[in-house]
Amino acid sequence: MSTAGSPTNWAGNVTFGAARVHRPTTVDELRRTVAAADRVRALGTGHSFSRIADTTGDLVRLDGLPPRIDIDPQRSTVTVAAGLRYAEVAARLHTAGYALANLASLPHISVAGACATGTHGSGDALPGLAAAVAGLRLVGPDGDLTEPTRDGDPETLRGAVVGLGALGVVTAVTLDIEPTYEVAQQVYTGLPLDRLADSHQEISAAAYSVSVFTDWRTDARIWLKQRTDRDSGGPGRHWLGADRADRPQHPIAGLPAQYCTEQLGVPGPWHERLPHFRPDFTPSNGEELQSELLLPRAAAPAAFAALRALGGRMAPVLQVSEIRTVAADDLWLSPSHGRDSVAVHFTWAQDTEAVLPVVAAIEEQLLPLGGRPHWGKLTAAAPQSLPGRYERAADFRRLLRDRDPAGKFRNAFLDGVFPAA
Ligand SMILES: Cc1cc2nc3c(=O)[nH]c(=O)nc-3n(C[C@H](O)[C@H](O)[C@H](O)COP(=O)(O)OP(=O)(O)OC[C@H]3O[C@@H](n4cnc5c(N)ncnc54)[C@H](O)[C@@H]3O)c2cc1C
Known part of the structure; x- marks a missing residue:
């Protein structure tokens, strides 16, 4: 299928410039489309805020391919069609008695799109979602199929996943799985910002997955997601000056919590607790923008101090900020490559002109601390400065040249970050 038109991303801040949009229903049709194209990009669910998925050539949607979900109990993996959303994969896995190690805040994003940008959840011991990838099926520029795997060609896979x-x-992704597990979620409100700064290590270590929400001016709220088979005990009713909530909370203080995953310590399946938002709540578009930086864990105190100093500057455009932790991985362009990280995320008002100068002010403070901007979110950093933040960027450049010498998969975003030689 090929349609004309100008789709936008989920947030509406990017109108894709594609001349044509395709929705192939077989891998062979996709291969022919790619082979015939001059310039082509894949589109996932369009949840990125940057122009990373954009093209002036052919845009290919993957959600028309057969929705395969093949579990291999011997290898503890599942192979899924790349365009599937985590919500679809997670529900099927749980029914079959399996689970993924982690999920992002929203389960509506596609598996391939999330992995391509280094999307992550939270957890001191949990790397980003791409770290679970054991293999990819990839259509190359001539319509050729390759399958880098962790066992067969680990270096290429490390370069190709993010x-x-x-x-x-990517037509299919093979992911590590484990036996299904349950998670119980508690929220603590009223954490003083001084306690956040002093006790962040204790807070992030208090459960399997922990998120902290704040406006950097008043106080903070802690989301503790405990695995019932691993985390024992947990903080009491009062903890570090915060109080355990006795009714469900939304990450943005004061908003109704009916679309949030179940709280108050009620145990439930992993995929119905790890994301903050319920899978059956499907926002078709969002009135927000997002930016995020991942920093080495040791930079957290300096980053928090800088952000508190900027609290007043952020206030007119900030909806909420979220602090998460991400374990190190070895994927070349992963924002947590080679270092345990603290991720500082910002949900902004949907006003690019007002938001970008504030993002720039934050990045002026946080980039020198080793910050790496999220590939799928807004940044004011110069594109050509980004590779210098990644030890394996030169290897990625080489892989790009080998795999796509004519630059068929290039777009303006990529040309900015990795200019063609
Ligand atoms: C409400 C909301 C919540 C979010 N929560 C989180 C979060 O908790 N953690 C986090 O880290 N990020 C989060 N993000 C960011 C989001 O996870 C990333 O932007 C992610 O890339 C979105 O996936 P997508 O399928 O929409 O990808 P798209 O935006 O469609 O595409 C992203 C990139 O992936 C490429 N791509 C997509 N499919 C394929 C394919 N089949 N083959 C090759 N390349 C492909 C595209 O070409 C593009 O370069 C959130 C975004 C939103 C809107």
């Missing part, structure tokens, strides 16, 4: 959509169109 691939920014630049190495080809």
Whole structure:
């Protein structure tokens, strides 16, 4: 299928410039489309805020491919169609008695799109979602199929998983799985910002997955997601000056919590607790923008101090800020490559002109601390400055040249970050 038109991303801040949009229903049709194209990009669910998925050529949607979900109990993996959303994969896995190690805040994003940008959840011991990838099926520029795997070609896989959509169109992803588990979620409100700064290590270590929400001016709220088979005990009713909530909370203080995953310590399946938002709540578009930086854990105190100093500057455009932790991985362009990280995220008002100068002010403070901007969110950093933040960027550049010498999968975003030689 090929349609004309100008789709936008989920937030509406990017109108794709594609001349044509395709929705192939078989891998062979996709291969022919890619082979025939001059310039082509894959589109996931369009949840990125940057222009990373954009193209002036052909845009290919993957959600028309057969929705395969094949579990391999011997290898403890599942192979899924790349365009599937985590919500679909997670529900099927749980029914079959399996689970993924982690999920992002929203389960509506596609597996391939999330992995391509280094999307992450939270947890001191949990790397980003891409770290679970054991293999990819990739359509190259001539319509050729390759399958880098962790066992067969680990170096290529390390380069290709957080691939920014630049190495080809992923048709299937193989992910590590484990036996299903339950999570119980508690929220603590009224954490003084001084206690956040002093006790962040204790807070982030208090459960399997922990998120902290704040406006950097008043106080903070802690989301503790405890695995019932691993985390024992947990903080009492009062903790570090915060109080355990006795009614469900929304990450943005004061908003109704009916679309949030169940709280108050009620145990439930992993995929119905790890994301903050319920899978059956499907926002078709969002009135927000987002930016995020991942920093080395040791930079957290300096980063928090800088952000508190900027609290007044952020206030007119900030909806909420979220602090998470991400374990180190070895994927070349992963924002948590080679270092345990603290991730500082910002949900902004949907006003690019007003938001970008504030993002720039934050990045002026946090980039020198080793910050790496999220590939799928807004940044004011100069694109050509980004590779210098990644030890394996030169290897990625080489992989790009080898896999796509004519630059078929390039777009303006990629040309900015990795200019063609
Ligand atoms: C409400 C909301 C909540 C979010 N929560 C989180 C969060 O908790 N943690 C976090 O880290 N991020 C989060 N994000 C950011 C989001 O996870 C990323 O932007 C992610 O890339 C979105 O996936 P997508 O399927 O929409 O990808 P798209 O935005 O469609 O595409 C992103 C990139 O992936 C490439 N791509 C997509 N599919 C393929 C494919 N089949 N083959 C090759 N390349 C492909 C595209 O070309 C593009 O370069 C959130 C975003 C929103 C809107």
